[in-house]
Amino acid sequence: MGGFLVNLASTNCCLPMTRSVAEDEIQQIIASTKESSLEDILGKGEKIKDWFCGTCRAKALRALYKVSHAQSAKPAIYAMAELQKYVGEDFRGNFNVVIMTENRYRFTIIVDETEIVLANNLKWSQSQQDVIEPFASLVASADESCHLLEDNRNSLPVIRAGSAKSRSVSDEHLITQHWLLFLRIEDYKGPGCRYTFKQIKQMDYVQLERSNSYIHLLFPASDISESDSSSALLTMPMAVEIQESKQLQQNVAERLDFMLKFWGIQRDGDTFFIADDTQACTTWKKPKYDHNLSRVTLALQFLQQVGFKDCARNLLEFLNQQLPIIYAEGKDLQKLQAIKGEWRAKLQLNNLGYRELNFPRDQT
Template identity: 25%
Template sequence: MGKTALNKKEGSNIMSNLYLSPHRAIRNKYIQNAIKSSSKEEATRIEIWEKIKDWFCGTNTIEALGKLYDLTHHNDKSDTESAFKKVSAFYQLKKMACPGHQDKFWADIADNEDGTYTFSFSIEDVIDEFKVVYGNTEDDISAIKKRELTNDSEILEKNTVIGKVKYDREQNKLEGISSANQRRVGLHLLDESVKQKMAIYQGLAQEWTSFQMKCFDYYAQQRSSLDSINGLNMTSVIGTADEWVYQFSQSINEIRTRTQKIHAKQFHDTINNFKINAAPKLLEEIDNYILENNKKYPLAYEHVKKYPSDKDMMSNLKVIRELALNFKITGLMSDTPDAGLFLEHLRLIKDEVDIVWSSIHKNDPKQQLDQGAYRDCARGVLSQLWSFLSAGDKEKMLENMEGQFGQRLRGVVELAAEEVGQNEEDRILISTIYKYSFLMEDVVVTLRNDLGKEEFVVGNPENIKQLSELINSEIQALLQVGIDLSHYPSGGVDKTVLSY
């Protein structure tokens, strides 16, 4: 006949009994749930906390509930940091329980054939065995790249910034990194072809070092957090029911090694796979021009002078194109674009434009000062570069440049240009910073044109009024392209940030 109705008196008797103790008051919601449920399964469902709350006598309820939340939520992530949160929560929740209930907590760590690991856990009669796969290299690399760059690892020498790191090919070491830390930055993982390019373009050395620093911090933070858990002695759990915690700590070391190797392979592929078959005659003309103008292009000059007969080595222009075109390191073709990487590669494009422009007008100094003609030349170079990219890549770049990222970065560069203009007498430096501002507009214009979109006036950048509004990553991004704001009135910027 369907649901059995309770008369008012019966309901009143039940409700009056609920107020005999706090525990019965807590269970009131389950009686109400049973009365109102549309199925027996729904009526008899009891939350996890109701099943185990009596195990935690004398424990901070809020803290225990917090651990339970960490354990049962965000199960779709496979990076190591997410797994650490569950491992930590499970171990601490177990130790919060009274000794008589701790044997109901079971966990295990197992390695998988693909290099990942599985953290399995269960709580008897409460949570059935649940598996968490972690150590997915792609997820870890993504998480590492999103970290803010710090020198907590002390890999950089004192008073050195990432923008000053460069690769010394003669000594096979990174300048700006102490001797004790050279092994940490993983140069042994790179082959000679990549190191040759790092010697020419220090931005590559900085990009490599930046990832290694973040990688070290990412895994070291998890290990140190694990070791700092109250009452946990990593060596004392070996041979006990908690040995899985030790196994997890060891898996972090293995995952870090694998992540570094996979990232090194990606780095190699990024630098080596993209090829441009420039005409030998054009390359020779460019190299000759660089040799004649050695003071203007010192890095390119050193390269051309050092490898004049090496047919396999690319000219400086070829290096510029290869790096600027490879979407994995432009910092502009992902959902989380990187201002530092994008400005570095914008510098490469600027250098190419300068070389082409100077080569065309080397006998006409007056024409070299024509800003409008220079921008036409820049747009021609950009259009040539875009021809090597897929429509999807170009759409993503345009989306980022027209969106919040592009507006903010253009505002940052515009503010920096104002500061440089007000505080510097170096006309070349002033001209250079304004070129970045123009080039970002030209990136938008040429991408729209290449994609067949209607022409429009590029909107205003974000209005940033003073240096104190810049965040650390933006200051570092400017520093990597030679714009050091620490010499100017700070306007509220923390000087320790500027000199990091």
């Protein structure tokens, strides 16, 4: 499994960085085992106050403790999402987590350009190159209940989606929870959503062709869409929930197959071929750019970043074989060349979770 680096995002901070945090103070915080101890340290350690915002410092320290003491990557990811709410803008680069596999990760704090490394709550090191072993052996089992996956549609706060450019980290986390319910429940409509998946499935060919507001619901991206900036962003918790749940993986497959059928494609496991019984199959016989090719880009990126690496790669190979680009001319040629380059770039993006997934083949 490949590793990836996550820089914790942040909310607005009240003060610029005027003090540094001493290493022994950081170690005191990490070593604390009780929430009351964390609050005591907060009261005594004036320097740590510059790291976090407003009245939420005690919550921030508890989240910091959870990140550093997680016994596997999954709870560390959720604790990071909590910590993101409280980290000040001027300290965006001070907290980093490197996830290597589902039970191996490193949490680091940057203090005065020195990187203090904690590997799974076992050992501190001053060296970035130091390989710290052994790692904690506790691994989250597949389909273990995840707190974001609970059926909490009636308890989630009502939120206005707004533009992702201006949403706070806390708001984005709520949007993530709403989107996971959209993935889990056919008739769930979250903030900023025009449709439920049940409604999307009832659209005819013309409606699917003309409407563009549903595609980001099915395949959210980790970057902000210029055409639909209010849509949910693809986040690490989304990827982790999908990788932990067979049911969510089946729901992803259902949504993927729905769009593939519209595009004139069929899938068996991670293999793709032309479907002759759909109207959309004529798309692959024309050497012209079609806006559905940009929609395919979202599907490719989504598959790649939630862990369906083989599926994304095979879909790209299928598309490259089928598009008659050698017969294209003028603007169509330029657009087709550009879209192929974009597809290749999407397959270089990192897995936002810690597992690689495969769709099972049809056994019938």
